[in-house]
Amino acid sequence: MTSNISRFLWYNCKKLSHEDCLKKNLHSSFHFVRKHSPFTLNCTARNNRRILCRNVLNVKEKDLSQACRMLTTRVSDVETKGRPVVRTRTKQPALAAAKAPKEKMQVCIAYTTAEEYDLEGLETDIRRLDIFRVMKMPQDAFDVVHVRHDPEPQSDGGQVDRRSTQGDIFFFRDGMVVFWNVEDQTMREVRQMLEQYERNPYNIALVEWENEQMNYSYTQNSTLLSNGDIQLSSSAAELDMILEKYTFSNAMALSVKLAIWEAWLDDYVDSIMYIPELLREGKRLKMSRPKVMQKIGELFALKYRINLGSDLLITPDFYWDREHLEGLYLKTCRFLNIPGRTTVVNEKLRHCQELAELMRTHLSERHSLRLEWMIIALIAIEVLFEIVRIFIRTFTEPDNTREQN
Template sequence: MRVYLNHVIRSIPSTSALPKQIRYGSFHSRRIPLTSCRSFHGSRTLLKRQDAQPSAPTVPAQTPAKQKQPRKSSLRQVAVEAERSRAGVVMGSGKRRFIDPEVGTKIITAFCAAEQYSISTVARILEAEGYKLDPYETHLFPQVVHVQTPLFPEDTAPTSPDRFEGHGDIFVFPSGTLVAWNVPERLSLRLVEKVLKPAASNPHEVETEDLEYIERPESTTSTIIGDTILLGTKVEDVPARLIDGENGDDENPEANIALAKIAFSSGLSRSAKLGVLENLFESYFQSTKSIPTDLAKGSDLPFNRRFILSKTGELLNIRAHLNLYSELTDSLPDLLWDSKSELGLEDYFEKVGRALDVSIRIKTLNERMDYATDIATVLRERLSEKHGWTLEWYIIVLIAVELLFEGYRFVKEAEERQKEDEVRDLLKKVLANLESKR
């Protein structure tokens, strides 16, 4: 019996250990938001009941607990609110995380309309349109031109699923792309198709790439889950002396948010630029996909020298734009090389690339172009063979003509020799007759 009582007494947790167990559980358990909330309200009710008791001795004993409990409760409350805020946007865990479909998102759209933009011309045009260049003084010109659109009221499109609230941001890159954050499509298309057209070099059909984003005012860092960017917009408290002083450019919190948007925009513009090359290659492939079938059937290829040279040049042009003339294959664009490592801009750029499978698409496109190069090689070999056959026939015809001339010359010479022999015989007969008469 004594052993049993000792075991029961040891199994009862001490009251001093209970708060630690509750606090640890609220931070590590995924189901804790609801549990910690119950514990929080239960502890407040318990304190009220203890305060209501008239017993004098219990009041001093509970005074220390009443002084410490609000601090523990506030810590739990912060954790609960943070977990609730995160759970309201992000659902699931680990690699299975996804964004709650019911959460309102904003749109980022990249427009690729030209092979290149003259950035100085872009800046001059946008400034003439009334836009303020580089509003947060990121000092990344001429790698990018940043302007901000006017304020959009909440009722801009009340019946549309896409709501544009607040300012919009527009980033124009030298690669011929424009990236718009929270900007109506009609305004973006007006800029791309009309306003910036004089600055475009080799314009083409507009290629677009979309992502969604959610602003997180409770976070200073950003990330991507699925196809949605979680943009941290929390502005840390920075002393006025740092903002207005000599280090103001480095400590401007608004500029850091703009830099994060530029990093994400650079990755998105890269994907849009890659989409243009993918479409170009698809058009090329459609024009040559019947060649293997024709070769398998043993049919003659109805392609002339001009067509084959044109397709070879088209393929080489696509491959050069993918691997040589642009930053598509670079691990990091030039405008992010000098960025501060603590801002994580390189990580943002890489996350956009992973979300949009840019590296995989580049590898796949190169592999497809390898296959297309094999077809082009067959066409060139066919062209060389055809050209060789033509030369051979030319040589055969020339030899035949030469033989004809030689035959004609031989016949003419034979006839001339025959005539000479006849004349000689005739002269001999005449001379013989003359001698016989003497």
């Protein structure tokens, strides 16, 4: 991509022959990109082109080539950083960009595998397993099942040793699962067990791609979120620590669910992005009325899930009388950029809805036009029959008159 930008800038340098290409201030006149976003590269290229267009004078080909080679070298520096140029998603998965766990830090990771879980059946079967213990949750947290995983016998050392071996799993009714300090093999086994309780499971590749991962550790201070790392208070009571983990899990689960909806919306946009171009070129929209209604239905179903069927726009009732947990929940949501991503998604939904309404109006007008032509054709046929009838009567009546005479 950067090579194309370099050729683009070289072509404009050669074409416009700018005076600054001969001077020492060329380096300060141009803006050399230091960020790695393709959008930034394109904007920088357009800005440099405007700089070239300010004063057009004749220059020597040798000096011009030297200046443009310098420009090409500076732009190509971006290519050597080793970072991906293309970023197709609104939210990059946390696992791909996650920091390596620091010393004495453990990992918390969230997945969403289905539209919904059968929590009652899941809880019943988990109670039969020896390595899992179903922990008690408050009555107003009825849409989650908390499971304690203890693969190794507890030592006599105390609380710290237990926490280094124990893991926690939170199953949310909306199809999310969050693992705290659980080994990869155990996570795979749990997710495999979840398959029989899933309703409308998601694509496995999408599940693996869209996840959220955070590091956490224990501290003597109060629980907080600092620089993207969770610090849990080691002096907190057992129930308080469980609720704090549940709070962080709730925000992470909501983030991965939103990531799935973002991916769905991207697929939806890709499926209709050709329509404005067809309309601009005056071509016929080859889409039937049932197909248009299906697209409108998909759009409204996604809009319902995001705005009415989730907690993206409102804080859950669970935190209304728990101010400390509410603060942790809101801070985690802000760190995961859930409010901003929700705004972007709703803006995309609004534009998609406008396009869907445009498609529906276009098909309605086309249907009305077809009906009008059908009516015109029927009238024309009726007029034709009337002309034939008059023609026949006109030429047959004189013959009948002569026969009577």
